[in-house]
Amino acid sequence: MNxxxxxxxxxxxxxxxxxxxGIDQEVGNFQYDVKYDFDAGSGLSEDTVxxxxxxxxxxxxxxxxxxxxxxxxxxxxxxTHWATKDLENIDFNKIRYYLSQGQRSKRSxxxxxxxxxxxxxxxxxPEQERKFLAGVEAQFDSEAAYSNxxxxxxxxxxxxxxxxxxxxxxxxxxxxxxxxxxxxxxNKFSALxxxxxxxxxxxxxxxxxxxxxxxxxxxxxxxxNFGQFERTLIIADEGAEVTYMEGCTAPKFSTATLxxxxxxxxxxxxxxxxxxxxxxxSANVFNLxxxxxxxxxxxxxxxxxxxxxxxxxxxxxxxxxxxERARGEVLSxxxxxxxxxxxxxxxxxxxxxxxxxxxxxxxxxxxxxRSTYRGLVHIPKHLKGCKSNTExxxxxxxxxxxxxxxPAITVKGDRNSxxxxxxxxxxxxxxxxxxxxxxxxxxxAMSLAVNGFVNDLxxxxxxxxxxxxxxxxxxxxxxxxG
Amino acid sequence: MSTSATTPASITGxxxxxxxxxxxxxxxxxxxxxxxRKRAAYERFASLPMPVRTDEYWRFSNLSxxxxxxxxxxxxxxxxxxxxxxxxxxxxxxxxxxxGRLVDSEPLSADLIARGVVxxxxxxxxxxxxxxxxxxxxxxPSRLGSEKFAAxxxxxxxxGAFIYVPKGVExxxxxxxxxxxxxxxxxxFPHTLVIADDNAKVTVADFFRSDAxxxxxxxxxxxxxxxxxxxxxxxxxxxxxxxxxxxxNATVARxxxxxxxxxxxxxxxxxxxESFSQLQAPGAHSEMxxxxxxxxxxxxxxxxxxxxxxxxxSSNLLYKNALLETSKTIFSGLIIVDPDAQKTDAYxxxxxxxxxxxxxxxxxxxxxxxxxxxxxxxGATSARIPAEQEFYLRSRGINPALAKELIVFGFFEEVIGKxxxxxxxxxxxxxxxxxxxx
Numbered sequence: 011m012n013x014x015x016x017x018x019x020x021x022x023x024x025x026x027x028x029x030x031x032g033i034d035q036e037v038g039n040f041q042y043d044v045k046y047d048f049d050a051g052s053g054l055s056e057d058t059v060x061x062x063x064x065x066x067x068x069x070x071x072x073x074x075x076x077x078x079x080x081x082x083x084x085x086x087x088x089x090t091h092w093a094t095k096d097l098e099n100i101d102f103n104k105i106r107y108y109l110s111q112g113q114r115s116k117r118s119x120x121x122x123x124x125x126x127x128x129x130x131x132x133x134x135x136p137e138q139e140r141k142f143l144a145g146v147e148a149q150f151d152s153e154a155a156y157s158n159x160x161x162x163x164x165x166x167x168x169x170x171x172x173x174x175x176x177x178x179x180x181x182x183x184x185x186x187x188x189x190x191x192x193x194x195x196x197n198k199f200s201a202l203x204x205x206x207x208x209x210x211x212x213x214x215x216x217x218x219x220x221x222x223x224x225x226x227x228x229x230x231x232x233x234x235n236f237g238q239f240e241r242t243l244i245i246a247d248e249g250a251e252v253t254y255m256e257g258c259t260a261p262k263f264s265t266a267t268l269x270x271x272x273x274x275x276x277x278x279x280x281x282x283x284x285x286x287x288x289x290x291x292s293a294n295v296f297n298l299x300x301x302x303x304x305x306x307x308x309x310x311x312x313x314x315x316x317x318x319x320x321x322x323x324x325x326x327x328x329x330x331x332x333x334e335r336a337r338g339e340v341l342s343x344x345x346x347x348x349x350x351x352x353x354x355x356x357x358x359x360x361x362x363x364x365x366x367x368x369x370x371x372x373x374x375x376x377x378x379x380r381s382t383y384r385g386l387v388h389i390p391k392h393l394k395g396c397k398s399n400t401e402x403x404x405x406x407x408x409x410x411x412x413x414x415x416x417p418a419i420t421v422k423g424d425r426n427s428x429x430x431x432x433x434x435x436x437x438x439x440x441x442x443x444x445x446x447x448x449x450x451x452x453x454x455a456m457s458l459a460v461n462g463f464v465n466d467l468x469x470x471x472x473x474x475x476x477x478x479x480x481x482x483x484x485x486x487x488x489x490x491x492g
Numbered sequence: 493m494s495t496s497a498t499t500p501a502s503i504t505g506x507x508x509x510x511x512x513x514x515x516x517x518x519x520x521x522x523x524x525x526x527x528x529r530k531r532a533a534y535e536r537f538a539s540l541p542m543p544v545r546t547d548e549y550w551r552f553s554n555l556s557x558x559x560x561x562x563x564x565x566x567x568x569x570x571x572x573x574x575x576x577x578x579x580x581x582x583x584x585x586x587x588x589x590x591x592g593r594l595v596d597s598e599p600l601s602a603d604l605i606a607r608g609v610v611x612x613x614x615x616x617x618x619x620x621x622x623x624x625x626x627x628x629x630x631x632x633p634s635r636l637g638s639e640k641f642a643a644x645x646x647x648x649x650x651x652g653a654f655i656y657v658p659k660g661v662e663x664x665x666x667x668x669x670x671x672x673x674x675x676x677x678x679x680x681f682p683h684t685l686v687i688a689d690d691n692a693k694v695t696v697a698d699f700f701r702s703d704a705x706x707x708x709x710x711x712x713x714x715x716x717x718x719x720x721x722x723x724x725x726x727x728x729x730x731x732x733x734x735x736x737x738x739x740x741n742a743t744v745a746r747x748x749x750x751x752x753x754x755x756x757x758x759x760x761x762x763x764x765x766e767s768f769s770q771l772q773a774p775g776a777h778s779e780m781x782x783x784x785x786x787x788x789x790x791x792x793x794x795x796x797x798x799x800x801x802x803x804x805x806s807s808n809l810l811y812k813n814a815l816l817e818t819s820k821t822i823f824s825g826l827i828i829v830d831p832d833a834q835k836t837d838a839y840x841x842x843x844x845x846x847x848x849x850x851x852x853x854x855x856x857x858x859x860x861x862x863x864x865x866x867x868x869x870x871g872a873t874s875a876r877i878p879a880e881q882e883f884y885l886r887s888r889g890i891n892p893a894l895a896k897e898l899i900v901f902g903f904f905e906e907v908i909g910k911x912x913x914x915x916x917x918x919x920x921x922x923x924x925x926x927x928x929x930x
Contacts, residue, residue, distance in 0.1 A: 092548050392849060406864035410831060415859040415870070420552065422853075424846040424876040434861045434868040 053103045056080065059205055062108045066174045066208065079194045079204030086198040094351060096322050100296055105268050107206040107239070163221060169214040170225060173241040176212030183214050188243055191274035191304045191330070199324075200300040203239050203272040210240035210271065215250035215281075224253040224286070224472060240271040246281035246309075253284040255472070268296050269320075275303035277311050279333065284312045288475060290319035290482070293349060297323040302357070305365075307333030314470060315342040317352045318482060326384055328357030331365035338367040343464050343479075345486055346379030346411075355384035355417075356400075360426075364395035371402045372464050375411035376486065385417040387428060394425035402432040405463050407456070407487075437463075457484045504538050505560020506679065506708075507644060515565065515648055522618050525626060533646035540640035549637025552822045552854040553793050557736065557762040563679040563708040566591030566650070569672070579668035579697060580922075581915030585611055586668035592650030592680055600667075608658040611667055614685060617654040624656060628687055628716045632742035636766040636795040641738045645681050645710045652683030655694060659718075662693035666724075666913060673702035673709055673731065682711035688721035688749075695724040697916055700759070706734035709760075714742050717749035719773070724752045726916055728923055731759035733788065741767040745805075748775035754911060756920055757784040757792050758927050764793040771798070771805035771833075780809040781907050783920075785900070785927045786819030786851070796825040798838060806837040812907055813844045814900045815851035824856040827870065831862040840870035845903050847877065847896060897928045 051058070059080050063073040088097045163170065169180060176184050194204040215221060246252050256273075269291065277283045283303065291297050297320040303311035313327035329338025340356035358367035373381035383402045404413035415432045437459045445455035461468075461480055468476045512534050516527065543550040543558065569590045576596070579586055584604065588596040594613050599605070610621060617625050630649075634642035653669040671682035680702075688694050700709065709731055717723045731737050737760040745751050757763055769778040784792045798807045813821040823842040844853035855872035877899050885895040904924065911917045 091546060391852075404859075404861070406861065406866075409834070409864050410862070411864050412862045413859070414861070415857070417855070417857060417872070418551070419855040419872055419874065420852065421844070421846065421874040422851065423849040424851065425849065427875040428873060429875075430855065430857065430870075430872040432857070432859060432870050434859060434866060436864040436866070 052106050054080070054105070054107055054206070058107050062206055062208065065108070068174055069178065072174070072177060075189065075194075076205050079201045082195045083198060083201035083205055086195075086201060088198060093324060094322065094353065096351065097296070100268055108208060163223070163225070166219045166221070167216040168219065168221060169212070171212055173207060173210050173212055173243070176243075180214070183245065184212055184243060187245055187274065187276045189274075191276060192272055192300050192302050196300060199270045199298040200272050203241060203270050203300070207239045207241035207272065210242040210273075211244075211254075212242070213244040213252070213254065215244075215246045215252045217247040217278075218249045219247075220251040221253070224255050226255045238269050240273075242271070242273040243276075244274070244283060244285070245276045246278060246283050248278045249280045250278070251282040253286065253472075255286045255288075255475070257288045257290065267294055269298070271299045271301075273299070273301040275311055277303060277305045277309035277336075279306045280308045281306070282310045282312075284314065285327075286314040286471065286475065288316045288318070288479070289323060289325075292319060293321050295320045297325070299323070299325040301325065301327040303327075303329045303338070305329055305331050305333065305336035305338060307362075308335050309333060310337045310339070312339040313341070313356070315340065315354065316471075316479065317342070317344045317354055318486065319350075320352075321349065322351045322353065324353045326355040326357050326386070328359065328386075329367065330359045330361060331367065332361050334362045334364050336362060336365045338365075340369045340371070341467050341470055342371045343467055344371070344373040344381045345483065346373065346375045346381040347486055348377035348379055351380045351382065353382040353384065355382075355386075357386040358388070358398055360387075360389045360393060360396045360398070363393050365393075366396070367398045369400040369402075370467060371400075372405070372467055373403075373413060374405045374407065374460060374463070375413050376407045378408075378410050378412070380412040380414070382414040383416065383432070385430075387417070387419045387430070389421045389423070389426050389428065391422040393423060396426040398426075398428045400430040403463070404432070404434045405460065406434065406436050407460075453488060457487045460487055503542065506563040507537070507560060507648065509534075509538070511565055512647060515650070519615075519650065522615065523622055526618055530647050530649070533643045537640055537643035537647055540643065542640065543637065547637065549795065549824075551824070551856065553764070554762065554791055554820070557791070559736070560708075562677060564675070564677045566673070566678045566680055567675055568593055569595070569674045571595040573674065574672050576670065579666070580919050581913065582665055583668045583697075584663055584665040586670065587611070587613065587653050588670040588672070589613070589651060589653065589682065590672040590674055591678060592652075592682070594651060604661075604663065607661050609661060609663065610654065610656040612654055614649075614652040614654045614683060617656070617685070621654075621656065624687060625654070625685065628714055629683075629685055630712065630714065630742075632714070632744065632768060632770070634740065634766070635768055636797055638738060638740060638764065638766055641710055642712070642740050645683070645712050645738070645740065648679070648681045648710070649683050650681060652685065653698075654685045655696060656687045657689060657692035657694045657721075659689045660691045661689075663695065666695035666697050666916060668697050668699070670699045670701065671711065673705075673707040673735070675703070676705045677707070678705065679708040679710070682709065684713040686714065686723060686725060687716045688718055688723045690718040691720040692718065693722040695913060695916075696726070697919075698725065698727040700727070700729045700731055702732045702735060702759075704732050704734070707732060707736070709735055709737040709739075711738070712740040712742070715744070715751055715753060717743070717745045717751045717776075719747040719749060721746075721749045723749070724912065726754045726756075726911060726920070728756045728920065729759055729763065730923060731763070733759065733761055733790070735760045735763075737763040739763070739765045741765070743767070743769040743778055745769070745771050745773075745776035745778050747773035750777045750779070752779040752781070752910065754781040754907070755783070756923060757782065757794075758923055760790065760792075762791045762793070765795070767794070767796045769796075769798045769807060771800050771802065771807060773802045774804040776802070776805045778807045779910065780807065780811075781910060782811040783904050783907050783924070784811075784813040784821060785816075785924055786813060786821055787816040787927065787930070789818050791820045791822075793822045794824070796823075796840075797828065798826070798840070799828045799830065800833040800836040800838060801830050803833055804835045805833065807839070809840040810907055811842045812904060813842075813853060814847060814903060815844060815853055816847045818848070818850040820852040820854070822854040822856075823872070824858070825870070826858040826860065827868055829861045829863050829866055829868065834863050834865040836863065836866040836868065838866070838868045842872045843903070844872075844874040845877065845900065846874055847900075893928075897925070900924070900928075
C-alpha cells in the first residue's frame with residue numbers, strides 16, 4: 011500500500027495492518043471499577059421492571075404499561091425465521107437493564123486509548139465533546155455552546171424533555187401518542203424497550219412553529235441520552251417543522267452489548283419532521299431499533315439514517331402515510347466492515363390517496379462485512395394516485411464482501427405506481443487507475459470513489475455532519491485495499 | 493414400513509399410505525432404485541408439515557386454498573376422449589400423456605433416432621436408459637419452500653416425457669409434449685426430463701391442459717444442459733380454472749451452455765411455480781422468462797432462485813404479469829452469487845401491469861451477493877396502463893376491451909419476442925388472446 015499523504019503516518023500504518031484500526035479495536039478492554047447505587051442487577055424479570063419504575067417514581071399506569079410489555083417480550087420468539095441467527099448470541103440474562111443517572115462510570119481522559127483520541131482528532135471533534143463521547147464526562151455541558159438555541163426554542167413553546175419526565179408532566183400531550191405508532195407488540199425488541207425504557211427525548215412542537223436549529227439529543231443536560239433503551243417521541247403539531255439529530259459521527263463506546271431503542275414520530279397536518287441518525291456504536295453492540303413515523307394530511311416525515319458501527323444493526327425506519335398527500339422518505343447509508351452486519355432498510359405503508367414515498371439506500375461492504383437491505387412498500391386496496399420509488403445500491407469493496415437485498419412490495423389496484431431498483435457493483439479498476447495516474451495513492455483513490463458513491467446522499471445531511479461523515483468513511487476505508 | 497395409522501390425514505390428505513401402496517403396485521415393474529427413491533420421497537412427504545403463514549417462502553400466499561384433500565388418483569383415459577389440439581407447428585415428434593399415462597405419440601424421424609436422440613416416456617427411459625434417468629431425474633434439491641409437494645411429486649410420479657439429445661446433435665424442430673388431466677378431482681403428477689449432452693441443441697414445447705374439473709396438478713421438469721449445449725424450453729400452463737397447480741423446475745447449465753425457459757401461466761385457480769437455475773460452470777447462461785395473465789380470482793405464485801456457482805456466468809430473469817379483475821400475483825426471486833463466482837452478470841426483473849382496481853401484485857426481488865466483481869441488478873415495477881397510451885388508442889376509435897388487449901400484447905412482446913421459433917411464438921400469442929375472450 012502506498013503511504014498516505016496524511017501527516018499522521020502512525021495511524022496510516024496501524025490502519026494498514028488492520029482495516030478497522032482507530033475505530034473499535036480496544037472497545038472490549040474498557041474496564042473500570044464502578045459502584046452502582048441504583049442497580050437493577052443483570053437479567054430481566056418483573057422485579058427489574060418494578061425497580062426501574064420505582065426509581066423513576068413513575069405513576070402506576072406506566073408501571074403497568076411496562077409489565078404488560080415484559081409479558082409480550084417473553085412471549086415472542088426471536089425473529090430468526092427471517093433474521094440472522096446471530097440474534098441467538100444475545101444472552102438476555104447477562105444484560106444490565108438499568109443504571110440510573112449519577113451512577114454512571116467515571117473514567118479519566120488518560121484511560122482513553124490513544125487510537126480513539128486520534129480518531130477524535132482526525133474527525134475534528136471539539137475538545138469538550140471528545141471527553142463526553144469517550145465517557146470521561148458523564149454529561150456534556152452544553153450550556154455554553156447551545157444555551158441560546160435552547161432558550162429560543164423554549165420561548166416558542168417547544169417541550170423537550172426525557173421520556174418519564176414528559177409522561178408525568180405533560181400526559182395530556184404525550185400519553186395520547188405514546189406507544190401508538192409502534193405498539194408494544196410490534197416486535198420482540200419494541201416490547202423489550204417498552205418494558206425497560208429510560209432516556210431518550212420527548213418533544214412537542216406547537217402548531218405553526220418552525221424550529222430553526224436542529225434539535226440534538228445532547229443539547230439537553232441529561233446523562234441518560236445515550237441509554238441502552240432510549241425512548242423517543244416527537245410530535246409536530248399542525249404546520250410545525252423540526253429537525254432532530256441522534257448520535258454523532260464519532261465512535262461511541264459502550265460496554266453494554268444490547269441497545270434497543272424505540273422512536274415514534276407524529277407529524278400532524280402539514281407538519282414536517284426530519285430525523286437524522288448517525289449510528290457508530292462499537293463493534294460488540296447489537297443495535298436493534300424500531301423507528302416509525304405517522305404522517306397526517308400533507309405532512310412529511312424524512313428519516314436520514316447512517317449506520318457505521320455495531321456488530322449487528324437491525325433497523326427499518328418506517329412511515330405510515332395516513333393522510334392524503336403525505337410524504338415519507340428514507341435516505342440511508344450503511345457501512346459494514348469486518349465482523350459487522352448492517353441489516354437496515356425501510357417500510358412505507360400507504361394508507362391514503364395521493365401519498366408518496368421515496369427510499370434511497372446505499373450500502374458499502376468492506377472486508378468480510380455484510381450489508382443487507384430489507385424493505386417493505388405496501389399500497390392496499392382502493393387507493394389512488396400513490397407513488398413509491400425505491401433505489402438500493404450496494405458497493406462491494408473486497409472479493410469476500412457480502413450484500414443482500416430483500417424487498418417486499420405489495421400493490422393493489424390500478425391507480426398507483428411503484429418502482430424498485432437495485433444494483434450491486436464494485437469500484438471500477440479504470441477509475442482507481444486514472445486517479446493513481448493523477449498522483450493519488452490507491453487508498454486515497456478508493457476513499458474518493460466511495461465518497462463519490464455516497465455523495466448524493468451525504469449532501470442531504472447538515473453540513474457539519476457531512477464533513478464528519480466523509481472523514482469517517484475515509485478512516486473506515488483505510489487498509490481495505492492493497 | 494410403518495402402518496398407515498401413524499400418519500394423520502391432515503398432513504397427507506388424499507395421498508394416504510394406501511393410495512401410495514396402490515400406486516407402487518402399478519409401477520412395480522420399474523427399477524428397484526427408483527421404487528426405493530419413491531418410498532423415501534413418500535416418507536418425506538408424510539413427515540413434512542403443510543406450509544404455514546409465517547414461512548418466508550410462502551409469504552403473501554393464500555394458504556387457505558392450498559389443500560391435499562378431496563382428490564382422486566387418476567384413472568386411465570383414452571386419447572379419443574381428449575379434446576386434443578396438436579402442437580400447431582411443424583415438430584420433430586410428440587408424446588401425449590393423459591392422467592400420467594401415454595395415450596398417443598408421434599416418433600422422431602429415423603434419421604434422428606439413428607443419431608441417437610431418444611424421445612419417449614420416462615418409464616421407457618427407466619428401462620432402457622436407467623443411468624441417464626438416475627443421474628438427472630429429480631436430482632436437484634427443492635430449495636424454494638415446496639419440499640413437501642416436491643416429495644409428493646416424486647412419490648406419485650407415474651409417467652412423464654423424456655428426451656435425450658446426444659453429443660453434438662442439433663435438433664432444428666421442436667418436440668411437443670402434452671400433459672392432460674381428465675375426470676373430476678383428478679390428481680396428476682406430470683414430469684418432463686430434458687437432457688442435452690455436450691454441444692447438443694433441443695427445443696421443447698410442454699403443454700398442460702385439462703377438462704373443466706377441479707384438479708390437483710403437481711408437476712416438475714428437469715432441464716440439464718451439458719457443455720456448449722442449447723436448450724429452449726417453453727411451457728404453456730392452461731389447466732382448468734379450478735385446478736390447484738404446483739410446478740417445480742430445476743435447470744442445470746454447464747460450461748458455455750445456454751438455457752432459455754419460458755413459462756406461460758394462464759390456467760389454475762391457485763398456481764405455484766418454483767424455478768431453480770444453477771449456473772455451474774464458466775460461460776453458462778440461463779434465460780428465465782415468464783408471462784402470466786391473471787383474471788377472475790386466480791392467484792399465481794412464482795418463486796425463483798438463480799445460483800451462480802462459477803465465474804463468468806450470466807442469467808437474465810424477466811417475469812411479466814398482467815392482472816385483471818380480482819387476481820393476485822406473487823413474485824419472489826433470489827439471485828445468489830457464490831463467493832468465487834466473480835464476473836457474474838445477473839439480472840432480475842418483475843413487471844406488473846395492473847388492469848383492475850381489485851388486483852394485487854406482490855414483488856419480492858432479492859439478492860445475496862458474496863463476490864465483488866459482479867454486475868447484479870434487479871428491478872420491480874407495478875403500474876397501470878399509461879393514460880396517454882390508452883387515450884391514443886381510444887382516440888383512434890379502438891374500444892376499451894381491445895385497447896387493453898393490445899396494450900397487454902405490447903407489454904408481453906418483449907418476452908414473447910425472445911422465442912426464436914416464430915410458429916411457437918404465434919401459439920403463445922393465441923393462448924393469451926383466448927384468455928381475453930373468456
